Amino acid sequence: MAEGPGTLKTAADTRRIIRSLARQHPNADTELHSRNAFELLVATILSAQSTDERVNMVTPALFARYPDAAALARASTGELEPLILSTGFFRQKSKALLGMARQLVDRHGGTVPADMALLTELPGVGRKTANVVLGHALGVPGLPVDRHVLRVSNRIGIAKGDDPERVERQLCAALPASMWTRASDVQILHGRRICRPKPLCDRCSVRTDCEYYREVITTGRPEGRPLRSKKGTAGRPEGRPLRSKKRIAGR
Ligand code: SF4
Numbered sequence: 001m002a003e004g005p006g007t008l009k010t011a012a013d014t015r016r017i018i019r020s021l022a023r024q025h026p027n028a029d030t031e032l033h034s035r036n037a038f039e040l041l042v043a044t045i046l047s048a049q050s051t052d053e054r055v056n057m058v059t060p061a062l063f064a065r066y067p068d069a070a071a072l073a074r075a076s077t078g079e080l081e082p083l084i085l086s087t088g089f090f091r092q093k094s095k096a097l098l099g100m101a102r103q104l105v106d107r108h109g110g111t112v113p114a115d116m117a118l119l120t121e122l123p124g125v126g127r128k129t130a131n132v133v134l135g136h137a138l139g140v141p142g143l144p145v146d147r148h149v150l151r152v153s154n155r156i157g158i159a160k161g162d163d164p165e166r167v168e169r170q171l172c173a174a175l176p177a178s179m180w181t182r183a184s185d186v187q188i189l190h191g192r193r194i195c196r197p198k199p200l201c202d203r204c205s206v207r208t209d210c211e212y213y214r215e216v217i218t219t220g221r222p223e224g225r226p227l228r229s230k231k232g233t234a235g236r237p238e239g240r241p242l243r244s245k246k247r248i249a250g251r
Helices: 011-024 037-046 052-065 069-073 077-087 090-108 127-137 147-156 164-174 177-193 211-217 245-249
Strands: none
Touching: 011 164, 011 177, 037 052, 037 090, 037 127, 052 077, 069 090, 077 090, 127 164, 127 177, 147 164, 147 177, 147 211, 164 177
């Protein structure tokens, strides 16, 4: 993760930056198609290691055949796997979907609980998935942190760190709950369209606030060089492990 240097931006700056990103991406929302919390939960589980477009291609047939948790709970992995094959990791996902549906039926009367702790007890449901469902389908503020949110927030300097839960805490602390889900949506879209791994900074509305832009783009400093400190990971290019000269030389 390419963390920017310096301290975390203030809560006021973070709110202003998120509002600016929201103006740049006024239609930011989850791109997964669903009609209720159950469908969004299924779609979000399927979206792991896949794309929203790919998931949206398989879910219409899946939801037609298994419209609710009770129907899905009665399915077998053999029936399910061919339907979700193209989303990848279909064996793990089919087990997770069946386990999730059976637990919904057994413990929650077939409904999706509007509660982080109960959601993350379900097979295949981590904090990110739970936040997606809470924020988009259950009216409970949630701030899902995916790889785009990690990259964008660290580059700008409104969060610091590689750990999604830590970044979620930092962003939630700086923003009112009413902005949490939107803050995630706009950063995900910004990360997909503008602040890509190779960013399109000339099209970015928060350029003047961005630490990565100031420290990497405007200085022309090659990625991978330290920003200011010779220690730490601040200037490490994303996705590349830290390697000592000794290890590199010995390869
Ligand atoms: S200025 Fe560039 S690096 Fe910074 S948030 Fe915008 S696109 Fe990303």
